[in-house]
Amino acid sequence: MACNGAKKPLLSGLVDSTSQRIDECTPYRRRFRRVKSAPVTELVPSDISDNGPVPRYETFFGGRHQSLKQVAVFLAVYLVLGTLCFYVVRDDIKGKKSNPILDSLYFCIVTMTTVGYGDLVPDSAPVKLLACVFVFTGMLLIGLILSKAADYLVEKQEILLIKALRMHQKLDPAAFLKEIETNKVKYKCYLAIIILSVLMLVGTIFLYMVEDLDIIDAFYCVCSTVTTLGYGDKSFSTVHGRMFAVFWILTGTIALGQLFLYIAELFTESRQRALVNWVLTRRMTNLDLEAADIDDDGVVGAAEFVVYKLKEMGKISEEDIALVMKEFEDLDVDQSGTLSASDIMAQTTQTHK
Secondary structure (H helix, E strand, C coil), X not given: CEECCEEXXXXXXXXXXXXXXXXXCHHHHHHHCCCCCCCXXXXXXXXXXXXXXXXXXXXXXXXXXXXXXXXXXXXXXXXXXXXXXXXXXXXXEEECCCCHXXXXXXXXXXXHCCCCCCCEEECCHHHHHHHHHHXXXXXXXXXXXXXXXXXXXXXXXXXXXXXXXXXXXXCCHHHHHHHHHHCHHHHXXXXXXXXXXXXXXXXXXXXXXXXXXXXHHHHHHXXXXXXXXXXXXXXXXXXXXXXXXXXXXXXXXXXXXXXXXXXHHHHHHHHHHHHHHHHHHCCCCHHXXXXXXXXXXXXXXXXXXXXXXXXXXXXXXXXXXXXXXXXXXXXXXXXXXXXXXXXXHHHHHHHHC
């Protein structure tokens, strides 16, 4: 399609929807509208200013509210059900006890996070089986929380961290968003380390002041807890200590698990970036051109070149291309090799028959 005698690039609509070439071709601008169901590649927040409020990122977080509610419901059901069950069989649980309801909730949390101090342990066959059920379901729930809730909370603070790190630099909205996209995983690691450090510091101070442990034993207890090692020689034994432990153990173990996930993700992203850089910097050969020539016409078009490079980067596979081509062939009702409105209409008519 040409406009004013100029030939438009094949992928121009995917490269820059605000380019001057498109502006000059006003009648054809509708061809470059973003598909509503496709991932949004550009974010243009309207409420970013130098000293204004932190922008809202609906694209990043908009779809997670519902899953967070589900996680919260699952967690609440698990804790309520676990507390009730362990309260009913409290006489078959031996160890250091304080308040029956608090002990039941505390035992449920310790079981769920696999800490297992040993200060409270099952003392009958039915309770041991009950504990087995709750430890497996608890580990499953912890995994669900790691993949949903913890990730969401860390990303919510990501913007504040970037603003703090770039305090003396004025970033325009586009640069701000690019910074987030480029170093997202790295900033997640920073935040996870900060959150875990704060939790460990708070736990150490609490054990030192409330549980009367010396500072080394308090730190040792914190480390054995967040790593779910739980030797059991040091634990929370007072009423106030167990009230604190109910919240702290859950958040501490999740924070450490989330940090490990982010570190693994960071290494994976680094390897992927290295592969992309290698693909983009290495010289093309005749063999590469032959491999990129999908339609075997002796020349490589822009679309074929992009597909070939994406395959080299590991972004897509032959199976992905085959599936997409199968969908294209199904949509191409008139077998013309191109898609038009008549093809879509014809396919819709066939579907309704």
